[in-house]
Amino acid sequence: MYPCSNVELVAAASESGALGVIQPLTLRFVHGTGLKDGITEIRKLTSKPLALNVLTEKSAKIYQKRMEESVDIALEAGIRFFVTYLGKPGWVVRKVQSLGGIVYHDVTRRSHAQRALEEGVHGLICVNGTAGGHAGDLNLEELWADLDGLKVPKVAAGGISTREGYQKALKLGYDAVQMGTRFIATNECSANPDYKKAILEAHAKDIVKTWRVTGVPLAVIKTPYVESIGTEAGFFARWMLKGRKTKHWVRLFYSLMSLVRLRKMARPGQVSSKDLFQAGQSVEGINRVISVKEVVRDLTGS
Template identity: 30%
Template sequence: MTTKLTQLLNIKYPIIQAPMFLVSNVAMVTEAMKSGIAGCIPALNYRTLDELRAAIKTLHANQVEGGAFGFNLIVNKSNLKYKEQLKVICEEGCDFIITSLGSPEETIIQAHKVGIKVFCDVVDLKFAKKVEHLGADAVIAVNNQAGGHRGDKSPEVLIKELVAHCSIPIISAGGVGCKADVDKMLSYGAEGVSVGSPFIASIEADVTDEYKQACVDYGAEDIVMTERISGTPCTVINTPYVQKIGTKQTWLESVLNKNKKLKKWVKMVRFSIGMNAAKNAATKATYKTVWVAGPSIENTTEILPTKDIINRLIN
C-alpha cells in the first residue's frame, strides 16, 4: 500500500496510530511499528521532561524497519510545557511531530532543522492553507467522525476539498475502524489515515478495564459532544453519568468565556481542570466517569492486542 504517507515515513501501510491523551504509550507504539505503521504519543502523557526523554530513547531502541514513531504537541498558550517538550523531542529525534490547537510555525522551524517531519491538525481549508504556507509536510484532516476535538465536515467533503486546493499530502482523521473504512478514505484522495479510538480497547492501553469495556459495550450512536471537559466541544461516550451532568458549559463559564479580558485565563483553567478530569476517568473506576471516544468504536467488539486491531485495519 504505497502512498505519499508511506513514502514520507518509510512505513508499510498508510496508517498512523493517533495520539490519545493518557491512552497512547511506548508499548502500543512499539506494536504499531512492528506491524508496519506509525505510532504517535501526546507529549503531555509524560509528567516530566526526563520521562519524555526516556520514552524517546526506548522507542528508538524498539524501532524496526517499516515502522515509525512521533509525538503530538499542543502548541497553544494553554500548554506551558510546549517549548521545553519541543526542545527535548528535537534533541532526541523522532520521525514526525503532529501539532494541535495552535500555530505550528515554531515547531516546523525547529523540527525541520533536525530532519523531523511535521503534520498539522486542521479542520478546514483556511487552516490547511496556513500550515502549508508555513512549511508543514502534511495535514491531518480532522473530520466530524473523529474522537475528542473534532471538525464539522464529513470525511468525504473535507478530504476532497483539501486535496483540490493543497499541494501537500492529506491524512484523514476520524471514522476509521476497519479495512473498508481505510479504503474509503483513500478513495476520497487521502494519502493515509489517523486512527485512535479503536486502540483504547487494546491490551497495551494504560487505561482501566472499565474504559476499555465501555468501548466494546457502546457504539457510534452512543457518542455525544460535551463542553464540560475542556471548554471546547469534545466527543465522549454517553454514559448515565454524562446524561446526568449534561453536555453544556455552565452559565458562569459561558459568561466568562465572552469576556475578552478573562477569556484566555478561563480557557487555561478549564484546560487544566479538563486534563485532570480526563486523567481520573482513564485511571480510576468510579461511576463519575467521562470517557472520551469517537464513533469508530462501532467496530470494537472485544479487548484485543494492538497488533490484532491493526490487522483489522490492513486485512
C-alpha cells in the same frame, strides 16, 4: 492520545508498521515519566520511526517552554515527525525543518488548514466530526471536499476502525489515516478495563460532543452522568469563551482541570459514575480487545 498513549501502546503501533505518536503530557501527568525516559522505554520495544504530539495552543503558553524542550528532546532522540494540535504550529516548523523534521497539523476545516499552511506545515491531519478527542464538525467526505486544492498530504482522522473505513478514506484521496479510539481497546493500551468495555459496548449514536471538559468540543460516550450535566459549558464559561482574550484563560483553566480529570481513565482502579469515557464514532466497528498488530493487520491486510 491524552491520557491513553502509554509507552507499550506507542511502541506496538510503530512496531506493527504504523507510526506511534508519543503524547508527552500523557507520559508526564499519567505515568510520571519524563519524555527522555519515555523514549528510552519505547526504544527498548521498537527501533521503528516514532512521532511526537505537540500542543501549540496559545492558551497553553505556560507549557510553551516545556513543549519546546520536548521538541528538542525528540529531535535529539532522532524523532523527525511531529503532529501539532490547536493554535499556531509555526515555531515547531522553524525548530525542526532544518533537521529534516516534518510537521502535520490537526485541522477541522479549510480556514484552519490555510492558516497552518501559512505557518509552514508539511501536511494536514484532517479531523472530521466523528473523531475521538477534539472532533470537528464535517464528515469524512465533506472535509475532503472542503480541503480541495490544498496540495499537501492529507491524513483522515475520525470514525475509522475497520478495513472498509480505511479503504473508503484512501479511495476518497486521503494519503493515510490516523486512529485513536481503536487503539484504546487493545491489549497494549493500559487504559482502565471499564473504559475498554465501554468502548466495546458503545455505538456511534452514543457519542456526543461536550464543551464541559476542555472548552472545545470533546467526543465522549453518552453516559447517564453526561446526560444529566448536559454538554454545553456553564453560562459564565460560555460568556468567557466568546471573548478574544478571555477564551484563552477559560481554555487554560479547562485544560488544567481536564489533565487531572481524564487521567484516571488511563489507570487500573475503580471507575465512578462521574467519569468520562473519551471516544469517537469509530466505536461502531470495535467489538473486541485485540493486539495492536491485529488492528493494523485487520486494517491493511498486511
